[in-house]
Amino acid sequence: MTEPVRLTLEQADALVRKVLVACDTSPDNAASVARALVAAEADGQGGHGLSRLPSYAAQSRCGKVDGHARPVVTHPTPALLRVDAGFGFAFPAFDAAIDALPEMAANAGVAMAAIRRSHHFGQAGAHCERLAEKGLVAFVFGNTPKAIAPWGGTSPLYGTNPIAFAAPIAAGTPPLVIDLALSRSARGKIMAAQKAGTTIPEGWALDAQGQPTTDPTEALAGTMIPIGEAKGAALALMVEVMAAAVAGACLAFEATSLLNADGGPPDLGQTVIVIDPHLASGGVYGERIGALIAAIEVEEGARLPGSRRLESRAKAAREGVAIAAPLHREILALMEDAG
Incomplete structure (x- = not known):
């Protein structure tokens, strides 16, 4: 090899x-x-x-993604940002949101950005991490093209729909970052296995006939198995509401594939919510998060996500x-x- x-x-x-x-x-x-x-x-x-x-x-x-698009930012309210990614890449749109949200949260305590006409947004946790480095608690919800069936169903309607969260801990300490897809594995890991010519573990996906598979190509043509079974499917539905409906974007089953050049723009959505923890806690956030992290770290065998x-x-x-x-x-x- x-x-x-x-x-x-x-x-x-x-x-x-x-x-x-x-x-x-x-x-x-x-x-x-x-x-x-x-x-x-x-x-x-x-x-x-x-x-x-x-x-x-x-x-x-x-032209399925506009490589020259520039995000357009509007402020419907002092605490709400709308970002039109213009069917371009998601990352410039996130850059614009991350630049604006800290000042908004400092003024209002809480702020939100709704990103529409967007694309694949990569590591959800990386966006949260950048905001946590600015002293904010952050959540990101994003939908992806259909990959998970509703619990009890067989046709994919929801995306793998990542959820991410990050929180500052202390000056000079990396933020706490939690990032998870709602399938047992991120779809991107299956694509990476396909590119590398390797198999995937059992339990990640079903083929187009609903049978378990370790072949990444068959998995990409089939459905992903949600984490926590019915609970994971319910969370995927929640993210679909938060990312697509709230942001005004395509639902997962309406979006085109992120893996090929066929069809029109995916038109995906992402929602970012940030909280100023010091304002919200009355100034005791630092002590409280410190106590929580310390309790985890003294637990033998435990490690932070x-x-x-x-x-x-x-x-x-x-x-x-x-x-x-x-x-x-x-x-x-x-x-x-x-x-």
Whole structure:
């Protein structure tokens, strides 16, 4: 088997930007997308990393995603932000929301951004983390194309619909970050396995006939198994309401695929809610979160959610990231095809 290709973080960032610009994405949008994809790769989240680049590039090249779109931001109320991503990449829209929300939350205590006409938004937790680094408690809800059936049904109607949460802990300490898809595994991990030519664990997905499968291609054509069975399906429905209905975007079963260049824009939605914890708690948030974290850390064998992400990030800073050789060849071919 061909060895993976190792790239420094800087090399990976430059590669993503070069491919996207060659495939009709503006340089500033390419830079925003590259930051997100490389950060996901560094965090050990390959399903949201460079494995996404071929589909992103193909969609930009054919116009399914507008690589030159600039998010349009409006303020219907002092605590509400509406962001029109313009059928472009989600990351510039999140950049705009994350820039505006801290001041809004400082004034109102709570603030919200509703993002529509959007696209795949990568690591949900990464957006929350950026807000927590600014002193805010943050939630992100985002819908994705259909992948999960309602509990008791057989046809996929909901997306894997990630939920993320982050909270500041203390100055100089990384925030607490919780990020989970509502399927037993993120769909991106299955796509990454497909790109790498590997199988997936049993219990992640069913094929198109409703049978268990370890073949990632069959899994992508079938349905994902929700976490917690009926409870996970109910949470996926909740996120569908929060991300699609509240933001005014396509429902999962109306959205086109994020994995190919077929059809029109996915038109997905994301909702971000932030809270100023110091205002909400009357100034005692720092002491209360500190006591909670301390109680967890003294528990033998316990670890905070997201700690592996920090370990992976530190390793990537030292050693770079390794991507599967077939994926690397596919990425290089994109630039050749773009001429």
